[in-house]
Ligand SMILES: Cc1cc2nc3c(=O)[nH]c(=O)nc-3n(C[C@H](O)[C@H](O)[C@H](O)COP(=O)(O)OP(=O)(O)OC[C@H]3O[C@@H](n4cnc5c(N)ncnc54)[C@H](O)[C@@H]3O)c2cc1C
């Protein structure tokens with residue numbers, strides 16, 4: 001099983017699902033030079049959002065801790081700990097802030 | 111032209127004097143008057159009531175009652191060490207010992223009392239003391255060194271306290287009381303008997319019904335014993351007189367003010383003396399009801415009365431009750447109201463259990479009004495009963511004295527008290543005023559309740575709204591300490607198991623959160639060897655729990671780069687190792703800084719550089735400095751005896767030993783420590799979670815200090831320890847802290863929160879009162895035996911190393927957004943200046 005992310009050029013293979021630790025993330029370098037943070041939750045579902053922390057400018061969201069709030073998964077930024085919903089990209093601690101999300105899927109390795 | 115301000119001169123800066131100044135400040139009088147204070151003692155007002163706690167580790171500063179900056183803020187001139195010697199009432203001037211003359215418009219006498227020393231032969235011999243001031247304590251402490259026994263003359267409240275203090279100094283202690291029972295003023299015969307049993311069971315010798323006839327001296331002229339009125343002679347190395355106090359009214363007598371027959375400056379209900387320009391308050395005053403009060407609460411009320419009178423406000427002081435609760439460790443004694451049943455027709459309700467040394471008596475009127483009582487051996491209900499005095503209790507009196515379970519169906523709670531019940535008698539604060547607050551801190555700040563003798567604190571706690579959910583976070587209904595117990599006793603090593611088995615129902619099956627994950631991670635890590643879990647924090651599921659810093663074994667800095675911090679135990683480092691650090695920093699372009707904890711931090715490493723940097727450091731013999739985890743950081747040291755001409759012990763060796771012993775120990779908060787080689791304290795050990803200061807005969811251990819945002823001086827836990835004793839105590843202290851502290855709770859806040867405070871901590875870790883110490887030591891022994899360096903292990907494992915890449919899909923590529931610019935010959939992060947808190951647009 002691999003994890004794939006949708007970018008302008010189509011589905012981009014990021015890594016093997018088995019190389020992701022449930023509850024933690026990794027960063028992926030995208031063709032346009034931007035970065036995505038890719039996570040897998042306890043149930044094995046993958047998520048992908050932008051890697052840049054909008055509060056500090058650093059590209060670090062992939063290194064935050066994953067949790068569940070109100071039944072939905074989020075990641076807490078490792079710098080100042082704001083939480084971002086992994087499905088919508090919305091910041092749970094500041095209504096006006098949203099990070100981008102990427103469609104993501106797992107695919108059977110051919 | 112402006113009129114000169116009217117002048118108030120206060121003589122005596124004791125507890126009541128200080129309270130008077132505060133009362134003036136609260137009423138705005140400090141702005142409209144010039145105020146001068148003459149103080150005989152070398153220090154401003156301190157808490158005499160808690161004087162004895164000086165022997166259990168409180169410092170003179172802890173006892174201070176004068177808020178920092180108070181005098182300056184209110185423009186009060188305080189003259190220390192300069193007592194008033196003469197009052198000229200005609201000219202309205204006071205002359206002090208240094209010869210200064212102070213004119214006054216209003217004079218306030220708050221000179222307190224002096225200890226009465228019976229006129230027995232030998233009473234002035236070296237080795238005779240009184241018990242009133244900090245200076246008295248210092249003198250007793252000094253004299254008691256290398257001496258074996260002591261005696262207290264007087265078995266009243268103060269005498270028992272002094273006896274407890276002597277025993278605490280390691281002296282075999284006896285009490286000689288003239289009356290047929292101990293605490294004759296406060297307790298009745300039955301109570302005295304129960305008290306006697308308890309005191310004797312503590313190892314003190316008590317002689318009642320005998321007087322002291324003579325203090326016997328040895329060949330050197332120092333105290334060697336006492337001859338008693340029954341003809342017997344007892345040996346003792348020192349004698350403390352605590353046979354009552356007498357008001358200090360000499361100044362008043364000399365200037366012709368009215369004084370009572372048996373002493374005390376006579377005042378009216380407004381605390382005015384026979385001269386309308388002069389007030390007297392506190393223990394020097396003879397109140398309108400013909401009494402001289404030797405307690406602080408009535409003194410405070412007089413201070414308020416005198417301050418009100420100055421403003422023409424109606425307030426009268428006509429008397430106060432004599433409620434007291436003894437603060438002696440191990441003896442619970444309280445008496446309140448009409449304890450002796452002096453009211454005509456009053457009835458006694460008594461419960462006595464001589465096996466357990468419990469004696470409780472309530473005095474009630476025929477129509478059921480509670481008049482007073484005596485509690486010995488179990489004074490828990492004092493805080494509740496005292497405010498009920500004067501009213502008909504909502505339950506039958508016998509239910510108030512019977513122990514729980516013995517026909518006591520309803521437990522009387524503070525909710526039963528009427529709104530106007532006075533809960534804090536020191537500061538005259540009612541239930542209503544307390545109920546208006548939310549926290550104890552707020553109560554203390556807004557009403558002062560609980561800041562006097564402290565006996566009301568328990569009831570105040572029961573009156574405050576019950577702290578709502580104490581749970582760690584949205585996922586767990588337990589505190590960190592409770593979770594620790596669950597993990598320890600059930601031997602759980604899997605976060606998912608813990609969450610699904612013990613989490614809140616709505617959180618089970620989920621991913622937890624950023625609060626409980628690292629907390630559980632830390633608990634499992636600190637218990638790992640004992641639970642049989644892998645000690646390596648990045649193994650398996652543990653890896654997902656760690657805070658991001660632990661995850662990469664490095665500290666993330668603001669641009670997403672990391673710092674590298676090798677351990678330098680005790681701050682001692684060889685030239686060769688220094689050179690390696692320099693070379694590594696140069697080769698990887700890192701910013702270097704020597705830190706406050708005596709290490710060298712290297713900043714600006716990218717994730718993918720971490721393994722290569724650490725490979726070189728580990729090769730050169732460095733270990734992880736744990737700058738990332740909630741763990742022991744450093745044990746700082748001064749150069750100590752080896753190099754320093756003042757040093758009395760080898761502080762460097764001790765610091766290294768301690769740092770190596772506790773390295774890697776996961777705790778609720780990071781831990782810091784230091785060791786100083788002598789009392790000059792160059793390593794600043796008293797600002798650490800645990801600090802060690804060398805003495806000529808060993809080590810003093812201080813705990814609960816911290817620098818940071820709310821600095822706190824550490825408290826002295828134990829003195830003159832040997833190397834082995836020191837290590838054993840620190841083992842116990844750290845493990846007890848790890849076990850019971852809240853998440854992210856520093857030792858300082860933990861210690862302040864701990865019920866019973868430092869005394870309780872000392873009971874647990876020094877005297878093993880909970881029988882826990884063997885277990886705590888075993889836990890630490892496990893930790894020490896299983897320590898492995900995290901970086902050395904990581905480097906040996908290719909699987910683990912795979913994590914250290916910037917991009918999962920481009921392992922070789924560094925993160926292009928991590929950039930640096932030069933500053934002062936080194937690098938700093940290249941980041942737009944960010945406003946912390948708001949998003950970067
Ligand atoms: C060990 C101990 C335990 C106690 N426990 C309790 C308790 O549990 N509950 C309770 O209610 N009370 C207790 N007390 C009593 C309580 O401390 C006193 O009631 C209270 O301190 C009285 O305050 P004060 O200001 O009147 O006198 P003090 O606090 O004695 O202050 C008087 C000050 O005036 C100074 N002074 C005297 N003459 C002059 C002069 N000519 N010029 C300048 N300064 C002068 C003295 O040096 C002193 O500093 C205890 C006392 C002691 C010693």
Ligand code: SF4
Pocket residue numbers: 748749750751754755756757758761786787788789790791792793
């Ligand atoms: S604390 Fe004492 S021994 Fe250590 S450096 Fe300072 S003066 Fe010397």
Ligand code: FES
Pocket residue numbers: 533534535536537559560561562563564565566567
């Ligand atoms: S009763 Fe003494 S502090 Fe409240």
